[in-house]
Amino acid sequence: MKQQSRLEEILKAGSLEEILGTAVPYPKEIELRGEITEDVIREISRIKNEPEWMLRHRLKALELFKKLPMPRWVVGIEELDLESFSLYSKPEVSNEIKDWDDLPENIRKTFERLNIPEIEKRFLSGLTAVFDSESVYSQLKEEFEKKGIIMVPMEEAVQRYPDLVKRYFGRVFPPGEHKFSALHHALWSGGAFVYIPKGVRVPFPIEAFFVIGSALEGQFEHTLLIADEGSYVHFIEGCSAPMYKGFSFHDGMVEIYAHRNATVKFTTIQNWSRNVINFNNKRAIIEENAYVEWIEGSIGSHITYTYPSSVLKGEGARTAQYVVSLSNGQYLKDTGAKTWHLAPNTSSKIVSKSISANGGINIYRGLVRILKGAKNSTATVSCDSLILDEESKAYTYPHNQSDEPSASIIHEATTGKLGEDKLFYMNSRGISEEEAKSLIVLGFISEILEGLPFEYVEVLKKVIELEFSEVGGVG
Amino acid sequence: MVMLMLKVENLHVNVAEKEILRGVDFELASGELHVVMGPNGSGKSTLALTIAGHPRYTVTKGRIIFDGEEVTRAKPEERARKGIFLSFQHPVEVEGVKVINFFQRTLKNLRGIEEVEAYDMIFKAVEELGFEGSMLSRELNVGFSGGERKKLEMLQAYLVKPKLLILDEPDSGVDVDSLKVIAGVIARLHKEGTGILLITHYGRILEYLNPQRVHVLKEGRLVVSGGMELVKLIEEKGFAAVNGDETAVKA
Numbered sequence: 001m002k003q004q005s006r007l008e009e010i011l012k013a014g015s016l017e018e019i020l021g022t023a024v025p026y027p028k029e030i031e032l033r034g035e036i037t038e039d040v041i042r043e044i045s046r047i048k049n050e051p052e053w054m055l056r057h058r059l060k061a062l063e064l065f066k067k068l069p070m071p072r073w074v075v076g077i078e079e080l081d082l083e084s085f086s087l088y089s090k091p092e093v094s095n096e097i098k099d100w101d102d103l104p105e106n107i108r109k110t111f112e113r114l115n116i117p118e119i120e121k122r123f124l125s126g127l128t129a130v131f132d133s134e135s136v137y138s139q140l141k142e143e144f145e146k147k148g149i150i151m152v153p154m155e156e157a158v159q160r161y162p163d164l165v166k167r168y169f170g171r172v173f174p175p176g177e178h179k180f181s182a183l184h185h186a187l188w189s190g191g192a193f194v195y196i197p198k199g200v201r202v203p204f205p206i207e208a209f210f211v212i213g214s215a216l217e218g219q220f221e222h223t224l225l226i227a228d229e230g231s232y233v234h235f236i237e238g239c240s241a242p243m244y245k246g247f248s249f250h251d252g253m254v255e256i257y258a259h260r261n262a263t264v265k266f267t268t269i270q271n272w273s274r275n276v277i278n279f280n281n282k283r284a285i286i287e288e289n290a291y292v293e294w295i296e297g298s299i300g301s302h303i304t305y306t307y308p309s310s311v312l313k314g315e316g317a318r319t320a321q322y323v324v325s326l327s328n329g330q331y332l333k334d335t336g337a338k339t340w341h342l343a344p345n346t347s348s349k350i351v352s353k354s355i356s357a358n359g360g361i362n363i364y365r366g367l368v369r370i371l372k373g374a375k376n377s378t379a380t381v382s383c384d385s386l387i388l389d390e391e392s393k394a395y396t397y398p399h400n401q402s403d404e405p406s407a408s409i410i411h412e413a414t415t416g417k418l419g420e421d422k423l424f425y426m427n428s429r430g431i432s433e434e435e436a437k438s439l440i441v442l443g444f445i446s447e448i449l450e451g452l453p454f455e456y457v458e459v460l461k462k463v464i465e466l467e468f469s470e471v472g473g474v475g
Numbered sequence: 476m477v478m479l480m481l482k483v484e485n486l487h488v489n490v491a492e493k494e495i496l497r498g499v500d501f502e503l504a505s506g507e508l509h510v511v512m513g514p515n516g517s518g519k520s521t522l523a524l525t526i527a528g529h530p531r532y533t534v535t536k537g538r539i540i541f542d543g544e545e546v547t548r549a550k551p552e553e554r555a556r557k558g559i560f561l562s563f564q565h566p567v568e569v570e571g572v573k574v575i576n577f578f579q580r581t582l583k584n585l586r587g588i589e590e591v592e593a594y595d596m597i598f599k600a601v602e603e604l605g606f607e608g609s610m611l612s613r614e615l616n617v618g619f620s621g622g623e624r625k626k627l628e629m630l631q632a633y634l635v636k637p638k639l640l641i642l643d644e645p646d647s648g649v650d651v652d653s654l655k656v657i658a659g660v661i662a663r664l665h666k667e668g669t670g671i672l673l674i675t676h677y678g679r680i681l682e683y684l685n686p687q688r689v690h691v692l693k694e695g696r697l698v699v700s701g702g703m704e705l706v707k708l709i710e711e712k713g714f715a716a717v718n719g720d721e722t723a724v725k726a
Contacts, residue, residue, distance in 0.1 A: 416570075424529050425567045427551035428560075429577070429631070430584035439580065443571020443614070 038062065041186055048155050048189075051162065061175035061185035068179040103137065111137075116209050116238075119455060124236075125204040126151045128192040130221050131211050135190050144202060150195040151206060154222050157193030164195060168224055172255035172311075173283045181281050184220050184251045191221035191252070196231040196262075205234040205267075205453065210252070212276060218249045225254070227262035227290075234265040236456070239272055240300075247302065248276045256284035258292050260314065265293045268308075269456065271300040271463060274331060280306035288314030288343075295451060298325045298333050299463060307365065309338035312346035312377075322448045323352040326441070327360025327392070328467050336366035336397075341407065344375040352383045353445050356392035357437065357468070363395045368409055370402040377407040385415045386444050388437055416444070438468040480505040480542060480670045481526070481639055487536035488518075488525050495521045497695035498537070505638070508661075508671040508685065512678060512706070513692035514714045519674045520564055522692065523643040526672075527561035528554045542638065555585060558638030562628040562645055569615040574627065577615050578634060585635050600634050604660060621648030629660040639670045646680040658683035678706045691717050 041062050045055040100108055100117050111117060111129055120127040126140035128151065135153030144151075150161065157165050175185035192208045212219050227233055239250070250272065258264045264284065272278055278301040284292040294308035310319035321337035339348040354362035368379045379402075385394035400409045418440060426436040441464055442449070449457050481503040488496035495518045503509050513519050525532040526539055528551035539547045546554050569577070575597060582593040601608050606626060616624050625645055632640050645657050658680050665671055665684070673686070681703070689705045690697045691714070699705065699717055708716055 419567075420531060422567045422569060424551060425563065426569070428527050428555055428563075429581040430552050430555040431580060432552050435580070435584075439572055439577070440569065443569065446571045 065182035126206045128208040130190040148197040154191040187220045188222040191223045194225040196227045198228045199230045201232040205236045207236040209238045221252045223254045225256045227258045227264045229259045230261040232263045237268040239270045251279040253281040258286045258290040260288045262290045267295040269297045276301045278304040283309040285311045286317040289316040291318045294321045296323045303332045305334045307336045315343045316345045320349045325354045328357045330359045334363040338367040341370040341374040341377040346377045348379045350381045355386045357388035359391040361393045366398045368400045370407040372403040379409040381411045383413040388418045434468045438465045478505040482540040485537035489533045507687045510686045510689045511674045517692045518695045560637035562642045564643040566624045568617045575611040622653040641672045
């Protein structure tokens with residue numbers, strides 16, 4: 001029997017809330033609250049039955065967290081009282097679920113509402129679903145398992161592939177980088193571990209989907225992706241949370257290691273509900289002639305800090321970072337990209353597109369650093385801001401620095417406003433103000449949409465239309 | 476009996492506190508073609524934009540009645556849905572929005588035609604008018620020449636088939652070949668029953684058309700209304716010769 005298309009249903013939905021869903025109460029097995037002490041960390045490690053080396057890693061990170069100052073570029077974070085958050089929340093699910101039917105109904109429904117099982121069936125190579133602090137579902141299609149591709153929850157990788165994990169975990173994005181990376185390493189839970197063997201090309205994307213199930217919760221998932229020499233993979237990350245009254249905190253991390261000649265595309269579509277404070281730590285190390293492409297789409301959340309970073313380590317390494325941020329309403333997106341050129345003939349491209357509406361604020365914060373000796377390297381940065389009304393704002397803080405005389409950095413920035421005449425032209429064709437805004441926004445980011453799979457583009461279009469519909473976005 | 480379609484009554488319009496239209500009256504029956512001529516700065520574009528509902532043009536006195544309903548305060552998209560279509564003198568560039576997608580949206584909103592059907596219709600219309608199909612995959616008006624923009628406006632009017640088509644200088648900035656094409660589309664729509672209010676500075680385009688009435692706008696007022704003989708007079712002696720007193724019937 002043909003299953004009713006959930007995609008269609010989403011496209012027909014009347015409001016964002018219908019897509020995100022309202023909170024479904026679910027029983028929680030373990031919930032840790034209160035101060036972050038060594039005991040809390042030991043307890044998490046004990047529950048996960050971790051080896052000693054991982055516990056030590058966490059405790060070292062906790063020490064750093066306590067010592068490190070609040071980063072100066074963080075604004076608005078004072079709303080966070082870390083001690084009031086549930087730092088570890090394990091849903092009542094037995095580990096290693098490989099069939100949606102084995103999930104408790106309420107959790108399964110949350111994912112079904114987001115169309116995840118159907119998308120998996122139709123065009124993914126594999127999927128990991130994280131609910132609160134744990135990966136609740138993880139499945140790689142059999143044909144890919146046979147090729148030696150590994151995709152398992154991060155915890156399972158710690159147990160089954162300790163050598164691989166030790167070699168990379170915390171090496172791309174170390175705990176000592178700043179206060180929130182230290183906090184992440186101390187509390188990490190859930191996330192995916194992906195390994196693509198030499199020369200293997202994964203034809204369809206692999207997806208991880210993250211859901212925060214209740215208010216006053218912290219989510220600290222860790223994704224580690226290793227692309228061995230000459231391999232290819234497209235990893236898609238989706239984030240969502242139903243509406244709750246209190247704040248939730250997300251401090252996730254992605255570490256990518258692209259070996260020689262490998263290609264990794266990493267796409268994030270973040271649509272957290274508007275009470276999530278979202279911190280992201282994303283970095284890739286890129287070896288000789290390898291290529292990493294980041295697409296970072298931030299739609300939801302109360303505040304988002306995200307700067308996908310690329311370290312061009314090997315000669316001829318390349319990267320592209322596409323960053324799209326929408327602040328519709330009194331929200332803040334502090335986004336951008338960071339790139340370090342360490343070797344000759346490396347190239348990078350940053351394309352940032354921000355949209356501010358109804359009092360929204362966007363900040364572009366970017367870094368391009370070409371080190372001496374990175375001969376003939378090139379970097380281009382383009383920063384476009386679209387401001388849809390008088391109350392909204394966009395700022396750009398680029399920092400471009402080259403210490404290598406034969407290298408070049410090109411920086412371009414534009415700011416566009418939705419002028420009265422443009423709006424009137426569209427109105428006079430029967431297009432309302434709301435509709436005109438969504439058309440203009442979709443047009444503004446069309447260059448980036450072109451790089452995404454059809455299903456995602458359709459859902460994104462719908463989400464943006466709903467953002468600017470008369471009903472308004474989810475507040 | 477001839478149905479009254481558009482009635483403009485004692486229309487006063489301000490732009491940024493400055494009075495541009497100072498009491499304009501005229502009537503256009505359904506299916507008629509009227510021409511409004513006038514020197515630069517007389518308020519021709521203001522009249523067009525006010526009827527279409529541009530928010531920068533404030534009606535301080537008077538009324539606009541379309542199809543028996545007052546639309547003086549209606550939103551521009553509501554007027555468009557009632558059947559008023561403005562072909563712009565300076566169509567704006569809309570970056571990132573493809574012509575074909577924009578037209579599909581227009582047809583959906585103004586005629587209730589679904590995407591797939593609209594797609595076929597648009598390509599058929601391009602062929603019928605002898606336009607370049609490649610313009611449909613470009614971004615709306617972005618990098619289009621003046622002539623191309625005017626043609627695109629005509630293509631939209633042809634697709635929408637409005638009750639009332641207001642043309643704001645469709646002949647400015649176009650070459651002779653384009654002018655013939657544009658006039659051809661206007662004549663075709665007129666023949667199919669669309670009421671037309673044609674604003675022009677020159678009158679060159681009128682060689683290809685057959686207007687029922689010509690109005691002359693000067694300093695925010697219609698000083699005279701009459702037939703084609705007014706056009707001839709203006710061509711020979713300029714707008715200075717037309718003052719309402721010594722020429723044809725007063726508006």
